[in-house]
Amino acid sequence: MKSSLAKRCFRLILFVALYLPGFGSAEDTATSDFTSALNKIATASMQEREAAVQQLISLKEPRTLLILQGLLDGQLYKLRDGDKLVLAKQKDKGFSLTDAANGDDLGTKESAEIQKIPLNNSLRVLLRKSLGSLQLNSNEINTRIEAVKAIAKVLDDESLKLLRDRLAIEQESIVQDQIKLVLALEQLNSSTKSTRIEAIDLLKDHPTQDVVNRLNTLVEKDDEGNYLETDNDVRNKAKTALAAINAKISLYSGVETLFFGLSLGAVLVLSAIGLAITFGVMGVINMAHGELMMLGAYTTYVLQQLMPQQLGTALILSIPAAFMVSAVVGIAIERGIIRFLYGRPLETLLATFGVSLVLQQTVRSIFSPLNRSVAAPEWMSGTLQINDFLSLTWNRLYILIFCLLVFMLLLQILKRTRLGLEVRAVAQNRNMAKAMGIPTAWVDAMTFGLGSGIAGVAGVALSQITNVGPNLGQAYIVDSFMVVVFGGVGNLWGTLLAGFSLGIANKLLEPTAGAVLAKILVLVFIILFIQKRPRGLFPQKGRAAEG
Amino acid sequence: MFKQFYEHDKAAFWLLTLIGGIVFLIPTANIIFPEESPFHVSAYSISIIGKYLTFALLGLSLDLVWGYCGILALGQGAFFALGGYAIGMYLMRQIGTRGVYGNADLPDFMVFLNWQELPWYWYGFNHFWFALLMIVLVPGLLAYVFGWLAFRSRVTGVYLSIITQALTYALLLAFFRNEMGFGGNNGLTDFKELLGFNIQSSAVRACLLIASGLALMLAFVVSKWVINSKLGRVITAIRDQEARVRFIGYRVELFKLWIFVFAAVLAGIAGALYVPQVGIINPSEFSPLNSLEIVIWVAIGGRGTLYGGIIGAVLVN
Secondary structure (H helix, E strand, O other), X not given: OHHHHHHHHHHHHHHHHHHOOOOOOOOOHHXXXXXXXXXXXXXXXXXXXXHHHHHHHHHOOOOHHHHHHHHHHOOEEEEOOOOOXXXXXXXXXXXXXXXXXXXXXXXXXXXXXXXXXXXXXHHHHHHHHHHHHHHHOOOOHHHHHHHHHHHHHOOOHHHHHHHHHHHHHOOOHHHHHHHHHHHHHHHOOOOOHHHHHHHHHHHOOOOOHHHHHHHHHHHOEOOOOOEOOOOHHHHHHHHHHHHHHHHHHHHHHHHHHHHHHHHHHHHHHHHHHHHHHHHHHOOOOOOOHHHHHHHHHHHHHHHHHHOXXXXXXXXXXXXXXXXXXXXXXXXXXXXHOHHHHOOOHHHHHHHHHHHHHHHHHHHHHHOOOOOEOOOOOHHHOOEEEEEOOEEEEHHHHHHHHHHHHHHXXXXXXXXXXXXXXXXXXXXXXXXXXXXXXXXXXXXXXXXHHHHHHHHHHHHHHHHOOOOEOOOOOHHHHHHHHHHHHHHOOOOHHHHHHHXXXXXXXXXXXXXXXXXXXXXXXXXHHHHHHHXXXXXXXXXXXXXXXXX | OHHHHHHHOHHHHHHHHHHHHHHHHHHHHHHHOOOOOOOOOOHHHHHHHHHHHHHHHHHHHHHHHXXXXXXXXXXXXXXXXXXXHHHHHHHHHHHHHHOOOOOOOOOHHHHHOOOOOOOHHHOOOOOHHHHHHHHHHHHHHHHHHHHHHHHHOOOOHHHHHHHHHHHHHHHHHHHHOHHHOOOHHHOEEOOOEEOOEEOOOHXXXXXXXXXXXXXXXXXXHHHHXXXXXXXXXXXXXXXXXXXXXXXXXXXXXXXXXXXXXXXXXXHHHHXXXXXXXXXXXXXXXXXXXXXXXXXXXXXXXOOOOOHHHHHHHHHHO
16 A cells, blocks of 8 residues: 555656656747646736736647636646646545646645645636637537537626627537527617517527526516516517417426326336236236336346446346246246136235235345345436426336337237247137147246246336335236226237326326325226226127136 | 024134133233232233234124125225224324323324314214214225225126225325325324223223124124025125026125125224224225235135134234
């Protein structure tokens, strides 16, 4: 430990010695100007520092932006030993340092060894403005957009001129739009009526929070009841623009609600679809279904513990792994218990309920009764920001897509494979299928395994949106049964439709009724619905329905 | 008469004798023997035994619907909890000014939530007779409405099981809400007195034990009588061949409804006897898991026997 620290210090001294001004005699003048400016920032008085900053800006070195940003954010320090400029980030108890001039890693130092470069207000103002113009002319589109947004917050004549200049040479339409928007917001303050109206016209098509706020000030009254905006035409124009924007916003919030509903529906469908196989096709009431989901979620957790470095890979791998684990457990349940109870649904219900308690307790003793959190890989976290009023979270979006994929796959398995054909045959008429030479016992086991495996896969998805705990399954079992029954037993499309419509209904009711009440209302609705149509949305027809 | 009954149904006779014995002997023993004596039953044991007797009554009620009518109701716990809430509301009103906030009208949790006046559905619960009426009426009415809807449209088998489960789940969620005015998550607790007597005293506990035992015995005898009557025979016939009974000309849904409501009332009474003995009622009593447990008691004790539900409830607990 000690020796490595000593080594580091030695290396540091070497660096400092190499880069001290005067040593780099072979370097060209531009670079030496750059280093001397940096040197001045480190050592000179406050007024000279301002001049040095201006000199630095005029040099247009690529690292200037980083250094000035560091200075503004209070991350620019100098070494007490040798006055070298460094960018410091707090790390544990010390600071991790990078060389300001060239970005080399200088290891970590304690706070006593470095000194912050002081700032005063006039320097801060200078920095903000010049940073804006530097960023505005950066090569990165995103940096430019950020710069426009930053400048918009501290508008003055100078920065307006900056924006106009940039607009003249800007190639990218996204940046152009952004600049136009800022300029239009500024134009609303103009004294000429036509300019104001022109600005409103432009703003109409840009629904952002700033625009809405600004337009609202145009149609508001002050304390004495007079309009803040004196001109009638402008005011009416602003009103229509606001109305148009509000219509757009309510459309976006509708889309958002729809998305939330769909994503909730996707979770419901995922958890119910395995049940649609075991309950719907085989007629087995599997109360342990939720626990099979829980096993899938725990499989994800275990895989993630095994490879904490590659969260994404672990998540992808856990899909087949969870399928296998849950399918094996499911087949064991079917062979061990359920096959003795075919045709006695109530006994099956009780037996599988017992199994669910056993599984819960097992997990509790192996892992712990506490909830575990499963980390989301980077591409699953964050949001997809479409505009100020509409943003979709990635994990829900992925789950929605995943749900549809699983559904399609399952549908194809049932429709196109030999197993699917046999499953449907056994479901329709067990004795006839047997007479035709279909190994019904084997088909039963495979069907149950398939349904259970899908429950495991659903568990993987669930682990991404809630904590994983022994009671995970219980929370979903009632909902899953509701979805299957609502959709019509033995009908996969019904399950899909039921899941999505229940999800959307839940989210539509939520803003007015609150989350819990919405759920109660949906439950009551289903209870009433079953009275009217006891066999669900899409009942099976013909002889198959008799069984 | 005893001999006749004994010869008619030996198991039932011994069960009734056992319950009667417990109910009679324990309080007597406590009066006769001093506290140090090994024959003296502690207050804790008394409330445990009393609790089991109410569970037994609950088991009996489910055995009526499931064992005799073939309706696997997964929501029997809901009626139990409703009965418990009814008596709990009475007990809350009895606390009066002795609560933490000392408000004469409002229970503590309402003061805590800044409620200004008592919600309308809490009116009347300061009278014992009103609470007793509600113990019977609320579960009975819910069972009537729910059963009427379900049986009329011929929802049977697992579908019925699942919607009864949904019913109790919906109630669970509803009672968790603070806005409902039933104490939310914490439920109703901190009871002080019942009919003016301290609810913690051993005398009141013994009385509750006797009441539970008597209620169980009475319910058993009445159920037995119902089952052996013509009505009961039709109900058993519905269990075995619903369609045939309907074709013969019976209104199946009315018979089902009757037994469902009767069982719900029994469950409500069980809940009302349970709550004063354990001293708390909270929404977890509504959880679908609890209702499933009742089914397990009956399954273990043997369904369709009446005493099966009682034995199962005591054994499992």
